[in-house]
Amino acid sequence: MTNPSARTTYAALLRGINVGGNKKVPMAELRTVLEGLGHRDVKTYLQSGNAVFTAERADPGALARQLETAIEAHFGFRVACLVVDGPHLRAVAEACPFPAAELEGRQLHATFFSRQPDPERFAALDARAFLPEEFRVGDRVLYLYAPDGLGRSKLAEALARPAVVKGLDVTTRNWNTVAKLVELTRD
Template sequence: MNKYVALLRGINVSGQKIIKMDALKSIFEALAFQNVKTYIQSGNVIFEASVTEPELLAESIEKQLRVELGYEITVVVKTLSELEEVIQHNPFTENEASEGKLYVSFLSKEPVAEDLAALLSVQNGVDEIRALEREVYILCRQGYGKSQFSNNFIEKKLRVPATTRNWQTVNKLANM
């Protein structure tokens, strides 16, 4: 069995797409996943599966969620080793990261190079972004709620669905 983390986009945010974590866990167990655990209410699920392709898992989960809940939810699936690499390859130094709060936007697929270049060219003098393959790291110096680099902004610039987590959550998921 392989260990995975599923990151669901936009659930339990501002009273929209509400789902209880025990119900979410049951949906994953119905897909025959093993050792299913959820972490906080924002749609983080750790599980084991025999499938070795994260993209196939994401499609299967999205389809089951659509059937069970009646609406679309974007799901990004990472292997545990991929999540650990996200942490190891953090492009911000410890000193830089101490200037604010760090977030990671997980992209559902690799963006087109021109779109990524356009995103990275946006500067606002307060917050900073850096990207590696399918992740965009965001250093928010005045808080994520005030940042120009919201999940929606990144999705529009890259034309790729994404879901964002704070650095503490990313590390917690890797350690579960």
């Protein structure tokens, strides 16, 4: 029997699914895929590729690769996945440099990175040129304040350029989603 204390809670963040009818991944099927990998307590949130599950403690990168392979086998297409554990999600929320409680969820975003980006990736950006939009880099996360929302953000556009994200797996969630995933991953 597996020792329950050897299990932890993770969030899987899938990138680019269910957008414009492309890469359709029904959440019920995603739950089935995760359960088929032996994960327990599987829940999904929204249709944009957020899942929470418990598993034996493992490297989040290895769990992400395992999930990517299983999704490709089940659905027939590749989906980039990031897996973060509950403590990291809570740390991301607690370290937010912006007043999250005072902002609308659409104004604040967290871009999760597969590994810590080098500071020089951001050196060419003239942050003052994008004000009042702002960003800060944390532990494997970038916080973005976009007062008019992500869809209108010139800074988000600049941060998505290959010079910034090349070689990294990245995915962005609005702050409402981050807060809900923190809640769902509490042990």
